[in-house]
Amino acid sequence: METVKKIQEGDVRTASRLIRRIEDGVLEARSTIKKLFPLTGNAHIVGITGPPGAGKSTLVDGIVTQLRQKQKKVGVLAVDPTSPFTGGAILGDRVRMQKHAEDEGVFVRSLATRCALGGLAKAVGDAIHIMDVMGKEVILVETVGTGQQEVDIINHSHTVLVVLIPGMGDEIQAIKAGIMEIADIFVINKADRDGGSKLYRELVSLLDMAPASAFASGWRPPIVKVENSFVPESFNNSVAELTQKIEEHHQHLLASELMVSRERRKAAVELSEAIRNTVYEPIMDKLITEGTIDAMVEELMAKTSDPYSLAERIAQRFLKS
Amino acid sequence: MGNTETQGYSKEERVKMAKRTLRVMVAKPGLDGHDRGARVLARCFRDAGFEVIYTGCHQTPEQIAAAAVQEDVDLVGLSCLSGAHRYLFPAVVTALKERKAEDICVIGGGIIPEQDFKMLYDSGIKEIFTPGATLDGIVEWVRKNVMVRE
Numbered sequence: 001m002e003t004v005k006k007i008q009e010g011d012v013r014t015a016s017r018l019i020r021r022i023e024d025g026v027l028e029a030r031s032t033i034k035k036l037f038p039l040t041g042n043a044h045i046v047g048i049t050g051p052p053g054a055g056k057s058t059l060v061d062g063i064v065t066q067l068r069q070k071q072k073k074v075g076v077l078a079v080d081p082t083s084p085f086t087g088g089a090i091l092g093d094r095v096r097m098q099k100h101a102e103d104e105g106v107f108v109r110s111l112a113t114r115c116a117l118g119g120l121a122k123a124v125g126d127a128i129h130i131m132d133v134m135g136k137e138v139i140l141v142e143t144v145g146t147g148q149q150e151v152d153i154i155n156h157s158h159t160v161l162v163v164l165i166p167g168m169g170d171e172i173q174a175i176k177a178g179i180m181e182i183a184d185i186f187v188i189n190k191a192d193r194d195g196g197s198k199l200y201r202e203l204v205s206l207l208d209m210a211p212a213s214a215f216a217s218g219w220r221p222p223i224v225k226v227e228n229s230f231v232p233e234s235f236n237n238s239v240a241e242l243t244q245k246i247e248e249h250h251q252h253l254l255a256s257e258l259m260v261s262r263e264r265r266k267a268a269v270e271l272s273e274a275i276r277n278t279v280y281e282p283i284m285d286k287l288i289t290e291g292t293i294d295a296m297v298e299e300l301m302a303k304t305s306d307p308y309s310l311a312e313r314i315a316q317r318f319l320k321s
Numbered sequence: 322m323g324n325t326e327t328q329g330y331s332k333e334e335r336v337k338m339a340k341r342t343l344r345v346m347v348a349k350p351g352l353d354g355h356d357r358g359a360r361v362l363a364r365c366f367r368d369a370g371f372e373v374i375y376t377g378c379h380q381t382p383e384q385i386a387a388a389a390v391q392e393d394v395d396l397v398g399l400s401c402l403s404g405a406h407r408y409l410f411p412a413v414v415t416a417l418k419e420r421k422a423e424d425i426c427v428i429g430g431g432i433i434p435e436q437d438f439k440m441l442y443d444s445g446i447k448e449i450f451t452p453g454a455t456l457d458g459i460v461e462w463v464r465k466n467v468m469v470r471e
C-alpha cells in the first residue's frame with residue numbers, strides 16, 4: 001500500500017496526515033495502522049513527565065541535540081491538554097524545539113489530549129507506531145504530569161523520566177504518592193535554584209528507604225541534576241549525562257526480561273484503547289444521534305427508571321452473548 | 322461544520338466529522354520580538370475551539386513551513402510588525418510549495434500598508450488583517466474559509 005511505503009521511507013507529510021486522521025477518528029486511517037502494526041517494535045520509547053513549567057521541553061530539545069550528534073533519528077510527541085470548555089488547545093512545546101525544525105532526522109509533532117479518558121492523547125499509541133515505522137530510533141513523549149497522565153505515559157514507554165524542580169514544596173509528597181514507582185530516571189531540573197541540593201538529598205533518602213523489591217531487576221533509578229539551561233556548557237554536560245543514562249536503561253531493559261514485560265503492558269493498553277474506540281465510542285455516538293441518551297436522561301429526571309436499568313437495556317441491545 | 326460540503330452526509334457521518342478539529346499555527350517570522358499580538362491571537366483561536374501550534378518569535382520561513390508540515394495544520398497565521406512582510410510572507414508560501422504543502426492556507430497580519438495587499442495576494446497569501454481587524458472577525462474568517470483538509 002502506497003501510504004505504508006511512504007511512511008517506511010520516512011515521508012513526514014504522509015505521516016503527519018495519518019496522525020491527524022487518527023486523532024480525528026477517521027475510519028480508513030485505522031486500516032493503515034493495521035498494516036503498520038506488524039512493522040513496529042524497533043524504537044526506544046522514552047516518556048518525559050513532570051509538573052507544568054518544569055523545563056521538560058527544554059530538556060527534550062537538549063536530548064534531541066545529543067541524539068542527533070550520535071546520528072540517531074528522533075521523533076518527539078509533545079502532549080498538551082485540550083480545554084474541556086472550548087475543545088481548543090494551545091500547543092506550545094515546539095517553541096523550545098524549533099531549532100530542529102529543518103533537521104530531517106527530527107520529527108516533532110504536538111498532540112492535544114482531546115479530553116481522552118485517562119489523560120494522554122488518544123492518538124499517542126498510534127503516533128508512536130507511525131514514527132517507529134518511519135525509522136525513528138528514539139521517540140520522546142512529553143506530557144504534563146497530573147497524576148493520571150503519568151500512569152498513562154508509562155504504559156506507552158520503555159523508559160520514563162520524571163522531571164522535578166526545587167521549591168515546589170510538595171514534590172516529595174507527589175513522589176510518595178506514586179511517581180516513585182514509575183520513574184526509571186529522575187531529573188532535578190533548574191538545579192541551580194534554591195533547594196536543589198535539598199531535593200536531591202530527599203530523593204536519595206527516599207530511594208534508600210525503598211524496599212529491595214523495588215529494584216528487583218537490578219536498576220536503581222539514577223538522579224541526574226540539570227544545571228541552568230541558560231549556561232549552555234553546564235546544561236549540555238548534564239543533558240549528555242542524562243542521555244547516557246537513557247541509553248543505559250535501554251541496554252538494561254534489553255539485557256533483562258524487563259523489555260518483554262513493558263512491551264506486554266503496552267500491548268494490553270493498546271488493546272483496551274482500541275476496544276474503547278471501536279466498541280464503546282460507536283455505541284455512544286449512535287445513542288446520542290438517535291436521541292436515546294436524551295430520552296434516557298429524561299427518564300432519570302422523572303425517576304421512572306434508574307441508571308443501571310437503562311445501562312442494562314443498552315447492554316441487552318448491543319451485547320449478543 | 323455548517324458548510325454545504327456536509328449536507329449530503331447522514332447524521333451519523335456528521336457526528337464523525339464534527340470530531341475533526343481545525344489545526345492552526347501562529348508564527349512570527351522575522352526579527353521583531355513583539356509576540357504579544359501573536360499570543361493573543363493564539364488564545365483567541367483556542368477559545369474558538371481550534372488546536373493552536375505556537376512556534377515563538379524569530380522564525381525563518383523555512384522553519385515555519387517545516388513545522389507546518391510536521392504538525393499538519395490547515396492554516397498558518399503569520400504576524401509581522403517589522404515591515405519585512407513583503408519578503409517574509411511570500412517566502413513562507415514558497416517554502417510550503419517546496420514541501421508540496423501548498424494546500425495549507427496562509428494568512429498574514431501586522432502593520433501592512435494597503436499598497437502591499439496586491440503583491441501579497443498575488444504571492445498566495447489568502448487574507449490580510451491590519452491592526453483594525455477584530456479577533457472575532459479573524460475567527461469568523463477562518464471558520465468560513467478554512468476547512469479540515471481531506
Ligand SMILES: Nc1nc2c(ncn2[C@@H]2O[C@H](COP(=O)(O)OP(=O)(O)OP(=O)(O)O)[C@@H](O)[C@H]2O)c(=O)[nH]1
Pocket residue numbers: 051052053054055056057058059093096144189190191192193226227228229230
Ligand atoms: N532557571 C532555569 N530555568 C529553566 C531551566 N530550564 C528551563 N527553564 C525555563 O523554564 C520555563 C519553562 O520551560 P519549558 O521547557 O517550556 O517547560 P515545560 O516543562 O516543557 O513546560 P510545559 O510544557 O508548559 O509544562 C522556560 O521559561 C525556560 O526558559 C533551567 O534549567 N533553569
Ligand SMILES: [Mg+2]
Pocket residue numbers: 056057058092093142
Ligand atoms: Mg513543554
